[in-house]
Amino acid sequence: MIEIQDLKKTYNGKIEALKGISFRIEKGEIALFLGPNGAGKTTAIKIILGLRRADSGKISLLSHNIGYVPEGEIGKKDWRVEDYLEFLAQLREVQSVEDRVNNVLEKYKAKEMRRRRLRELSKGMYQKIKWIQAVLSDPEILILDEPTSGFDPMGKVEFRNWIMEKKEQGRTILITSHLLDEMQKIGDTYIIINKGLIVDKGRIDEMKGKALEEHFYEVVKESQE
Ligand SMILES: Nc1ncnc2c1ncn2[C@@H]1O[C@H](COP(=O)(O)OP(=O)(O)OP(=O)(O)O)[C@@H](O)[C@H]1O
Ligand SMILES: [Mg+2]
Secondary structure: OEEEEEEEEEEOOOEEEEEEEEEEEOOOOEEEEEOOOOOOHHHHHHHHHOOOOOOEEEEEEOOOOEEEEOOOOOOOOOOEHHHHHHHHHHHOOOOOHHHHHHHHHHHOOOHHHOOOEHHHOOHHHHHHHHHHHHHOOOOOEEEEEOOOOOOOHHHHHHHHHHHHHHHHOOOEEEEEOOOHHHHHOOOOEEEEEEOOEEEEEEEHHHOOOOOHHHHHHHHHHHHHO
C-alpha cells in the first residue's frame, strides 16, 4: 500500500510542481501514474522515496523495502554489471549477495551481460538492468518511472510478464509511462496528473473498452481549458 495526502512541492520558491495531490494504491494493485511532460510525476515519486522533501503533505507506506526504476541513469558508467549489482545487493542487506545476483541475472536472462560495463549496454539491456537492480531485495513496493523505454516488442512482452508476476506475489506497483496502450493491458487503476494537480482517477476495468489514450487526451485537454 502507498498512500499520499495533500502533497505539495515548490522548486526554488516559484515552480509549483505539486499543488496538493492525494491518492492511495492498495496492496497487490498496479496503478498507472500518468500525465504530460512536466506534470509532476517524477517529483511525486522522488518525494515518496524520500529523495526529495515535500513542502507539506503525508506519506504512508506498507513497507520501506521499495524497488525503484529511475527515469534517468543508474550507477557509474564504468561499473561492470555484476559489480554494480553486488554493491547494491550489499547496500540493501540482501542475504547471500553473490547467489542472489546470479539467480536474478539467470531469471531475467541477463547472464551474458554480467561482465559488461554499464556504458557498453544497449538501451534495452540497460533498461533490463534497471529492472534487475530494482528487484534485488524482493521489494514489497515497486516504483517504476518510465520502465519500458528502450524495450523492443519482445522486451515489452517480457516486461509485462515480469510485472504480472510481481502483482501475483501481492506487490504494490506504481508505474509512470507515456505508452498508454501498453499500460492499459496491465493496470488496475490510473491516476492522471496535470500541472501538479490530479485531474482524474479511476479503474481500468470500468473504462468499458474505451482506450485509455483517448480518455487521457480528453481529461488533460479539459483540465487545460
Ligand atoms: N530539480 C528541479 N528544479 C527545478 N524544477 C524542477 C526540478 N525537477 C522538476 N522540476 C520542475 O517541476 C515540474 C514537474 O517536473 P517532473 O519531472 O516532476 O515532471 P514529470 O511529470 O515527471 O514529467 P516527464 O513526463 O517529462 O518525466 C516541471 O515544471 C519541472 O520543470
Ligand atoms: Mg518524469
